[in-house]
Amino acid sequence: xxxxxxxxxxxxxxxxTAFGTALAADLSGEEIMKKVYNRETGDxxxxxxxxxxxxxxxxxxxxxxxxxxxxxxxxxxxxxxxISPADVRNTSFMNWSYDSExxxxxxxxxxALNKVKRISSENKSDYFMGSDFTYDxxxxxTLAEDEHKLIGEDTIHDKExxxxxxxxxxEDDLYSRTVTYVWKDKWIGLKKEFYDREGELLKxxxxxxxxxxxxxxxxxxxxxxxxxxxxxxxLKNSEVEYNTSIDANLFSERMxxxxxx
Amino acid sequence: xxxxxxVKSNNLILITALTAVILLYTSSIVGAAYISQKITGYxxxxxxxxxxxxxxxxxxLTFEHRFNKGQLYFKPKLKFDSAxxxxxxxxxxxxxxxxFQDADLRLGRQIITWGKADGLTVINLINDQxxxxxxxxxxxxxxxxxDALKLDYYTAGGTWEAIxxxxxxxxxxxxxxxxxxxxxxxxxxxxxxxITAGSFPQxxxxxxxxxxxxxxxxxxxxxxxxxxxxxxxxxGSFVLKGEGAYFFDRDYLQQTDQGxxxxxxxxxxxxxxxxFYPGDYLISLQAKEGFLIDEPDNLRxxxxxGEYSLMxxxxxxxxxxxxxxxxxxxxxxxxxxxxNTLLWRPRLTYDFSDRLTFAAGVxxxxxxxxxxxxxxxxxxxx
Numbered sequence: 195x196x197x198x199x200x201x202x203x204x205x206x207x208x209x210x211t212a213f214g215t216a217l218a219a220d221l222s223g224e225e226i227m228k229k230v231y232n233r234e235t236g237d238x239x240x241x242x243x244x245x246x247x248x249x250x251x252x253x254x255x256x257x258x259x260x261x262x263x264x265x266x267x268x269x270x271x272x273x274x275x276x277i278s279p280a281d282v283r284n285t286s287f288m289n290w291s292y293d294s295e296x297x298x299x300x301x302x303x304x305x306a307l308n309k310v311k312r313i314s315s316e317n318k319s320d321y322f323m324g325s326d327f328t329y330d331x332x333x334x335x336t337l338a339e340d341e342h343k344l345i346g347e348d349t350i351h352d353k354e355x356x357x358x359x360x361x362x363x364x365e366d367d368l369y370s371r372t373v374t375y376v377w378k379d380k381w382i383g384l385k386k387e388f389y390d391r392e393g394e395l396l397k398x399x400x401x402x403x404x405x406x407x408x409x410x411x412x413x414x415x416x417x418x419x420x421x422x423x424x425x426x427x428x429l430k431n432s433e434v435e436y437n438t439s440i441d442a443n444l445f446s447e448r449m450x451x452x453x454x455x
Numbered sequence: 456x457x458x459x460x461x462v463k464s465n466n467l468i469l470i471t472a473l474t475a476v477i478l479l480y481t482s483s484i485v486g487a488a489y490i491s492q493k494i495t496g497y498x499x500x501x502x503x504x505x506x507x508x509x510x511x512x513x514x515x516l517t518f519e520h521r522f523n524k525g526q527l528y529f530k531p532k533l534k535f536d537s538a539x540x541x542x543x544x545x546x547x548x549x550x551x552x553x554x555f556q557d558a559d560l561r562l563g564r565q566i567i568t569w570g571k572a573d574g575l576t577v578i579n580l581i582n583d584q585x586x587x588x589x590x591x592x593x594x595x596x597x598x599x600x601x602d603a604l605k606l607d608y609y610t611a612g613g614t615w616e617a618i619x620x621x622x623x624x625x626x627x628x629x630x631x632x633x634x635x636x637x638x639x640x641x642x643x644x645x646x647x648x649x650i651t652a653g654s655f656p657q658x659x660x661x662x663x664x665x666x667x668x669x670x671x672x673x674x675x676x677x678x679x680x681x682x683x684x685x686x687x688x689x690x691g692s693f694v695l696k697g698e699g700a701y702f703f704d705r706d707y708l709q710q711t712d713q714g715x716x717x718x719x720x721x722x723x724x725x726x727x728x729x730x731f732y733p734g735d736y737l738i739s740l741q742a743k744e745g746f747l748i749d750e751p752d753n754l755r756x757x758x759x760x761g762e763y764s765l766m767x768x769x770x771x772x773x774x775x776x777x778x779x780x781x782x783x784x785x786x787x788x789x790x791x792x793x794x795n796t797l798l799w800r801p802r803l804t805y806d807f808s809d810r811l812t813f814a815a816g817v818x819x820x821x822x823x824x825x826x827x828x829x830x831x832x833x834x835x836x837x
Contacts, residue, residue, distance in 0.1 A: 247773070253808075255808070255809055279809040279810075279836075280491040280493075280517075280809075280810075280836045281806070281809060281812070281836055283489075283491070290644070292644070296644060296645065297645070297689060297691060299642075299643075299644060299645060299689060301642065301647075306593065306596075307568060307593075308566050308567070308568040309568045310642070311571075311687075312571075312642075312647055312687040312688075312689060312694050312696075313694065313730075313732075314689065314691070314692055314693065314694055314730065314732040315689060315691075316691050316692045316732060320735075321773065321774075323774070324773035324774040324775065325773075425773075443609065446609070446642070447613075447614060447640065447642050448559070448607065448609050448614060452526075452552075452554070452559065
């Protein structure tokens, strides 16, 4: 009788494991990326960004930004304050992104002109502040902008990952395809390859450090390496806070002009 | 070097400075001061005669100190003008900000910008502008800060703004000819707008011409009383923008049997522009027109009849190199000293290292009798 119970248990365990594996294996590229896009990232986020731009000769330029984001339900609002270098200090950038088909709203405040200026939201493939990141790369992209296909599995720093190919729906996209390495069960990208329109490998994004902050997995150190011109951008996030009570009035013309302490 | 000349400061600046000092040393201040310094070398040459025209060396200090409920901001400039062989000390901007729950107050010398247009102005009338200036790096650099008090009150929908400003220094007007204005502005989904009204003394080119013709010593500054507004609208790759203002009792020159006379008339000014973002380019097109209301006979407009600008901009090498091409046409009334002008204004800016920036450009007069000039500028921030 005891042997029968052990045998049944082993069979059940094998079945559960097999079923579980089959479940995971059955996930499509679309479903994996959906989990990545829908991963819990909090209702609001505050962070200090430090971008280190390193050129082929190894010389560096550093940009420091203070960033606030808040989800207001149908609209996500983001505001960035440029702290350094001196020639861009007090510049601010604000983006309102809508869940509906409505295009994003974007404004820039240029202290030299003392004016908040509306800019076109159709510039998502522009490089952000001379870095190797486009606005899309920094999180403005949506699931529906690519077709997703699971092309394999791999291991990065002892972490098991899904390898998903993302092919842009729009023919005029900056990239012909990207390949995302998604950490299994955590649903966070640990590496991403970007291929140019000719299909050549253009950039590789490597995540150097992930931290759990307020229960949310957060990339705190990453590097984008442009292999075609040997330029790199190291992006460091510090003082990251989630779900803090950010005042809705922060995302306003007033704060763009006033700046942040 | 002949002299050290300090540009006159008035009471408002003194009050600001004293208040700031009291605040700094008597209150518990949180936050740190930020100081940056800039040295700029600038030279302009006559393009046709290949002769040196002008050069200066400028030192600029920016001081920012933020505390719990406000900010102190000073930007003095010390300039050596080679033409005058003078050292000029000028407080370019200097003000005290006080932040309240739903309002901000700014007191001191400041630049206040209204409107959505770039380079051309309809409702951006608060600050006086340089005239006869040598080529500038950005058209908006031509504004001169005003000594003013600005109060902003914030509601859920937008911002109410009230301004009281002293007359421009160059005007020699008494303080009872101060300017005042009100604005409501809102940013929204796909659409921003401003509604404005005010009365600000402004330099009047026509009055200047009239005085030169008649030998009069009338003021060349006159109040601009107006109501107006502006908008900008996101249309995907385009941003449509516009400004308009109705001016009451504006001064005009009227030719009569007794000779030229100053009369008052109403005018409507309208500006429409579009910013287009094809790929890495920004193309900006603007047109401004003025319409006289119930135009009497022999009335001559002041300012321009129409102004049109085309700007094409592109950045290269990770935004380190920026190239701008401006084409500006001004249609002027037929008065002595006024003529139509077509100006080609290319600009190039190269940022060497976040500290060192080189800029160069040309103000090439294609039509009109003004002198074509070329300039270069080197800027070091530390």
